Amino acid sequence: MLHSLACVLGFAALSVATLNSEATAQTAPNVDAPGVPLETHSAETGLPYFPPGSGTISHEAITRRVLEVFEGQFGAFRDRSAKLHDVAVAHCAGTADEAALEAAFVDTWMAWAPLDSYQFGPIEQQGAALTVNFWPDKKNFVGRALLDLTKQSPEAQADGAVVATLSAGAQGLPALEMLIYDDAVPACPAVQGVSANLARLADDIYQGWFAENGWADLARAAGPDNPVYLAPSEFTKVVYTALDFGLIRVADVRLGRPLGTFERPFPTRAEAWRSGLTAQIILAQLEGIEEVVMSGFAGDLGDNTRSWMRTVFDQTEDRVAAIDAPINEAVADPMQRIRVEGLQSKVLYLQNQMAQDVGPNLGVETGFSAADGD
């Protein structure tokens, strides 16, 4: 009974944080008084009154909920990549305008942003970190690979299978960005082939996770005979470590690279500077991490921890909004630069708070383990 109630509440908790809307009262069916809704969540904080598993940690429950979050996030990337390809084909046929193409492109990149944190499992197995998002690109590999592509016949350029044979620089989001935003590079017909290949990559990654015998099944089957996860807690640890990595990526790479030094910032080292999406990508990655904490770890974290983490996530996300210029411009503007540095500090603070509160409370600190291997 206790278990099934926890499940009901677990899904309720999932839905509120997944929507990530303003806090509202949530209800669940009331088995003791049918017809009288059971109010499960505080309207003020959005947190459940009776968080499932609060005070105890069920790594099986965490695995189940994290996989639901992942299915949503990986599914969104697959769906938006497929839509981008449809729009690209329509655009090259003259039936969709440039704004529609840009909008579909932005949607796709925002769906990838959370996945950047999960460099294990199918993303690693399929080498997708570089094929989807070849960055940093210090030597203009993207531009050179696109030049190779645009020398081919129009049919070949529009063919995802051809693009799949090219170097990683021609395959992913930075290549699409150059095609769509750089006026010196014509978008059609290559945007069709690159987006077709990206849609295929996105589907492969999704299938790698969620097809039968995929990585999700591997995580669900954690135990002594599992070739990867000897216990369910090991999956929790991998996910927690991935979130920690995601925050370091934001602070050190996404912000650190363009910041450079005060004397010498590097505006064009900002990710996606051509499209001006740098800050939006950072926000989407932070929100992805927050979703895993709130909806995946959910009630297996104590109420105080979740409430505090929500506050710190909100503060961090507010600092993204407080920067009044694209990141690549902001780093070179003394007034705006302070805000970028402030965001970087805040992300590191968030990472620190995760390490102090979330990891220990889940029993999965990132310290030394003889089993880490190398």
Next chain:
Amino acid sequence: MQRRQFLAVSLASATAAWASQGWAAAGAPKYLTAAAKPGNSTWLVGLTEDAKIAFEIQIPSRGHAAAAHPERAEAVAFARRPGRFAVVLDCVTGQEIVRLDSPEGRHFYGHGAFTADGKLLLTTENAYDIPDGRLGVWDATDGYKRIGELPSGGIGPHEMIRMDDGGFAVANGGMQTHPDYERAVLNIPTMQPNLTYLDAEGAIIDQVEPPADMRLNSIRHIAADASGRVVIALQWQGNPLQEVPLMASHRRGEALQFFDHPETRALKQYAGSIALSADGSQIAVTGPKGGHVIFFDGTTGAPLNGQALPEASGVARFGERFIVTVKGGVLEGGADGGHVVLVDGDYSWDNHLVAI
């Protein structure tokens, strides 16, 4: 650096050897290992033959393997990838002699080896923006000044060892990594490991790659016998549900040979360290992820047996058998049994045990 220069430096520095004490003065350590204590302080520990602590020296962050100078009581502890430091220690006084920083655009992979004359130290390194594998060259007669680098012969050079003939074997694991992505492998669909042989002057003289179906079996850790045969501990990067051998051996001029074992599965697709017994009769392979060690016949490669050993990490030859770092101490023994000797200090051992 050109091969000619490499040799020239090696000769030129012959006159500059500095005075230093030999290994006998260092409390007679026989083995070196990186370790951590509760609270995550990180250490380099020297162990005597009877598994007593000869010395313990704190290092800045997590170490991986170490290289012992052939004559002087000096050891170099390497940071675990993607670390950028290596610490040269005087193992008599416990003092740090010098700290090595990897140059811009390079990080250490955690292993290295001295030339037979002890004049040069070679370190496996990642030139991550290229990407390419390199061997850093440091002058041990001149304060370990960096004097150049050599190609490793592949992506992801990990363990390198000096062979009895003074040449080197380098395990190019094939795994492309970049510090921006911490420890994630970026090139699994195209990775191609190899085992590369260098002569005593650092020139590549031979290479062997695994066949297509073993392309995803990373060649990471190696040991060699006096005849020049190299044995290899493998890490499978492909589908974790696929069962593959995790031990191989190689002799120059022949193909790689792979050896299965009924208990390979217990290693969780990850062989950590490998050693040959002094008499060549046995091979030991540890599985720190699986908490298991497996033994093979040293001559034929036939499986002998295995044993569950929590946190089985480093392994080195110990007389006719092996010494294996395990949770709380070391195992002394081999396929025919052994016993665990507890070691004080509440240490968790890191992946490797290096015989001096």
